[in-house]
Amino acid sequence: MSGAARAKAGPRPQDRPAILAADRNRKMASSAHAYVRGSTTRFYEWLEASGRLRLPEGPPVWICGDCHVGNLGPVASAEGALALQVRDLDQTVIGNPAHDIIRLGLSLAMAARGSDLPGVTTVHILEQVVAGYEAAFAPETAAAPGAGASPKLIRSVMREAARRSWKHLADERIEGVAPVIPLGKRFWPLTRAEREAVEALFAEDALRGLATALRSRDASAPVRVLDAAYWRKGCSSLGRLRLAVLVAVDTGKAERHCLMDVKEAIAAAAPRSGAGEMPRDNAARVVAGARALSPFLGGRMVAARLLDKAVFIRELLPQDLKLEIEHLTRAEAMDVAAFLAQVVGQGHARQMEAAGRRHWLAELQRHRPRTIDAPSWLWNSTVELVAAHEAAYLEHCRRHAMQPG
Structure with a gap:
């Protein structure tokens, strides 16, 4: 490509921000789940505004900070090993691990709604999030990056990642x-x-x-x-x-x-x-x-x-893939929720001493309501955040979805 052709192939640096902002708005308008993925700052603003929600304070550890489904996936090590881990750490801080649990629960709840699953499925998804996360704190699994039987959907993604080569990456990118x-x-x-x-x-x-x-x-x-x-x-x-x-x-x-x-x-x-x-x-x-x-x-x-x-x-690396969940059955939703929550829990648990893991596990198991096997703080947070995100998503679409590309 000639120098003149290359110069015409893109905008001036000063024009980039406006074009990228429009891109972002269109992507976030594509679905309610996409809106959740692109609204990290608003997630914490909404969480902070819900003053009546009293969250447990876990041991301060490095958290993802933006723990939605799309930010997990197969990741390769420099030595060639492969595991499903958190793959986007832009928002990582030393913080409260409860924030990652809520963000993951919200993401899975919105994915369930996008898959037209009934509301009772969301109840069971949050129960599985808690079960999977707590399983990571068992002594035999706390330090293992891939412990536990993986769901069929996850196995399929991992097999695809394992067989990919530089040519696959180059063709895509x-x-x-x-x-x-x-x-x-x-x-x-x-x-x-x-x-x-x-x-x-x-x-x-x-x-x-x-x-x-x-x-x-x-x-x-x-x-x-x-x-x-x-x-x-x-x-x-x-x-x-x-x-x-x-x-x-x-x-x-x-x-x-x-x-x-x-x-x-x-x-x-x-x-x-x-x-x-x-x-x-x-x-x-x-x-x-x-x-x-x-x-x-x-x-x-x-x-x-x-x-x-x-x-x-x-x-x-060719093996690094985003976990894409476009449509879930009820059974898949249950299995994926438990497995992904365990992956997140393992990331938290490996940073804690044994006493800290026991204390955090005991704190998570407190205040369970009689009607749902998930703590009330997780259920109430997810319900409020789903409602807030649905309303904000529709308003976002009103403002941005019909703008010309």
Whole structure:
């Protein structure tokens, strides 16, 4: 592609925010579940506004902060292992683990409504969320990243992840294995200053180490940037700096290509605990939270500065997939709720001492109503938040869904 063609393939940097904001609004209007995924800040505003809801205070640990279904999925480690873990840690903080339970419960409840399941199914979903989460605190499962029999839907996703190769990733993300990022709707050209900043970033030792981290690569191999572009991607993160960087590791017949995701980190909306020390730099916070909560992903992340912004960088691997739940049967909803809640619980439990796990488990088991095997704080929070999100979603659609694309 010529320089003139590349220059015409995307908007000017000053025009990007308005286009991305419109993208975000359209994506959030696509379904009530999509609205939940894109409204993290409002989730905590609504939760804070419900002053009558008294939540249990769990031991302060790193939490996801945005624990909806789409933020879990298969994740590969640098050594080649595969597990289902939390895969998006933008909102991670040292906070109250109850917030992750509520956010997951809300996400599953909205998915059930999108699947036209009856209201009684939501009751059972929340019961399964509690059962699965508490199961993670049993001594034999607290430290195991994949303990418990996985549902059929999860097994299918894991099998798909395991058989994927670089070609699958390249075809999906950059439309082929050629060493170029195709500019157009998804990828926009960088300015000269942005490209120079990317080149300088990947010349740093930390980024060279990230590019050669996989066990199949020579740690001393040369690393060079082949191409880079602004990435029009995501939902809640639209509007932040987001770059795709295609990197070559080694030369000649040993040369391997990898795709790096460079993402701006901003202050988290999730409330943080007064206990525990967190990095003040937002990118360092995200990396620290990932290493504590999702070690497979955290072990493949680096925090850095780019154009005076805090960014975190990870290599995209073919095995990393988002868990997409478009339609659930009642049985699938039960099984998936329990399993995902156990995955989240394991992420919390591995950060706690034995005494802390016992105390938190006992706290969770208090105040169960007679009519539902889930704590009243979870049921009441979910009911109020579902109602609030339904109303806000319809209002969002009124304002944004009919806008021209």
